[in-house]
Amino acid sequence: IAVVGEDVDRVGESLSRTGLNLPGRQLKLIQALQATGKPVVMVMINGQPLTINWENKYVPAILEAWFPSVQSGQVIAETLFGDNNPGGRLPITFPKTTGQLEYNFPFKPSSQAEQGGQNSWGKTSVKGALYPYGYGLSYTTFEYSNLQVSPEKGNSQGLIQVSVDVTNTGQRKGDDVVQLYLKDEVSSVTTYEYDLRGFDRVTLNPGEKKTVQFTLHPDDLALLDKNMNWTVEPGKFMVMIGSSSVDIKLKKEFEIE
Known part of the structure; x- marks a missing residue:
């Protein structure tokens, strides 16, 4: 040691x-x-x-x-x-080299080499994080299934309910941190590629399955528009469930009318 x-x-x-x-x-x-x-x-x-x-x-x-x-x-x-059995997850990004700094999450499209897009040449860039935001290991393993988003078409002031099943597929009791990321697919101004909008730490025995639920509020969908007003714009959003910011397991789309 x-x-x-x-x-x-x-x-x-x-x-x-x-x-x-x-x-x-x-x-x-x-x-x-x-x-x-x-x-x-x-x-x-x-x-x-x-x-x-x-x-x-x-x-x-x-x-x-x-x-x-x-x-x-x-x-x-x-x-x-x-x-x-550890269950912590990283609240920061570990770079591979100081040449990647600043290297962070969330990020805007093509703002950093290999984060949502390559830099102008891309042949000498160091790609990817050493350990991404939200990363962490356990002595057991987990599996996600049955992602549900309701309603699939909603209004700008409504609530969006999200649920996902998590199963301990290993041999030991352990904690998992289920992470919900949200992507605004088309927007009038540049927004982050996607952002963390919820997380929940659950304890599961071997073979046990639990349903984790999240509620997305209008503030979670809002952006700061060109007039500097917080606005929920109509359009499609992508819900992404993952065990880190890069290890996305399940995706499902909903629309704001």
């Missing part, structure tokens, strides 16, 4: 760094441990996303602990020994 990362003197305002790799010679330490042939678990203590590309490729397990609390020792130990 290798505990690596940063301290509070390397994270924060006026503490810029030339890179987002593990500080100092920590990568060399991880590589030396990996070379022994023994399985390595890397615990990361950090306050910002790090470009841990080699570690992601070669280290069998990585536990993101952020800057933990006084209970961290117990919680980390319980997680490593399997007594705690």
